[in-house]
Amino acid sequence: MQRSISTVLLVLLTGGLFSHHALAEQVQVAVAANFTAPLQALAAAFEQDSEHRVLAAFGASGQLYAQIVHGAPFEVLLSADASIPAKLDSEGLGVSGSRFTYAVGSLVLWSADPAYLDGSPAALKANQYRHLALANPKAAPYGLAAHEVLEKLDLSAATRHKWVEGQSITQAHQFIATGNAELGFVALSQVYKDGQLSSGSAWRVPAELHTPIRQDALLLKNGEHNPAAAAFIAYLKSAKAAAIIKAYGYQL
Structure with a gap:
């Protein structure tokens, strides 16, 4: 599989690829560029609360979609809209029933x-x-x-x-x-x-001047059997994650 990612910035959010704990895993997350700062804060909290590590790539949602379709090894997508996760889901690249709104942007x-x-x-x-x-x-x-x-x-x-x-x-x-x-x-x-x-x-900008920016997450097929991916999805739905997301001006 081609592993180079040309259109997004690949950023390692941890001090190392592997945990000292035998059960630790890493999860590769494709993240909409607007969510860069919140994701960094979420990743730090998630890594502290679990034994897992986050490897994140940031870019425009359309670019991330193209990367996923062409085989990029992402396991979770945090899009800036609802349509791209829905499209990936319909194309069989997402895990059925895993899609949800993690934030509403301003x-x-x-x-x-x-x-x-x-x-x-x-x-x-x-x-x-x-x-x-x-x-x-x-x-x-x-x-x-x-x-x-x-x-x-x-x-x-x-x-x-x-x-x-x-x-x-x-x-x-x-x-x-x-x-x-x-x-x-x-x-x-x-x-x-x-x-x-x-x-x-x-x-x-008042919300009534544009279509609501509903940002959806999707567990991708690559992450279906990765416990770190499942744990990260669950963490995004937690009260602690909600507090971090709200701190950056998002609604839930």
Whole structure:
């Protein structure tokens, strides 16, 4: 099986591949880019509470889907939407009955400049910026939500020539963080922790301006007989995991 993963960043979240405990296993998890920070926190807690280890790859959900279809050895998928896990399930690549919603995401308009946004869409509507960052809507559900917001605000045509698209929500965030775009749409979890904005300025987009970002998890066929995969799925449904997920601005 081809084991190289070209379109996602493979990150080992532990200090080593193997536990000192004989029964310890590792689980390979494909994770939507918007969920990077929460997953890192969840993995650390899961590894402390169990004898298992998490090996995670982050990327746009569409890219992760392509990797799974082409044989990537992932055992669990944490998507940024509900449609991709459902599609994999229907294609026989998921374990029947394992799919569930682990988080509902929030979209935010963000600028690295603390004075650029005033908690409203005023700067977006003023259209005085040179670049507006967003994720590719074909690969990233948060990018699709951003497109829906611009349509609802009747700003798509007026701003289209200023769009800079990242292949994932992580890349869209990088465009803004580095100043290549004055503002843009990112996941709230990328700029929010423990009830407050971690940097810059923002407008939290009202949920009614876009389709709900329901993020579903799926146990993949590769992980069907892996006790670490089953344990991680169970952990995601726990009260401790829920508290971590909520801390990053997600709803359950």
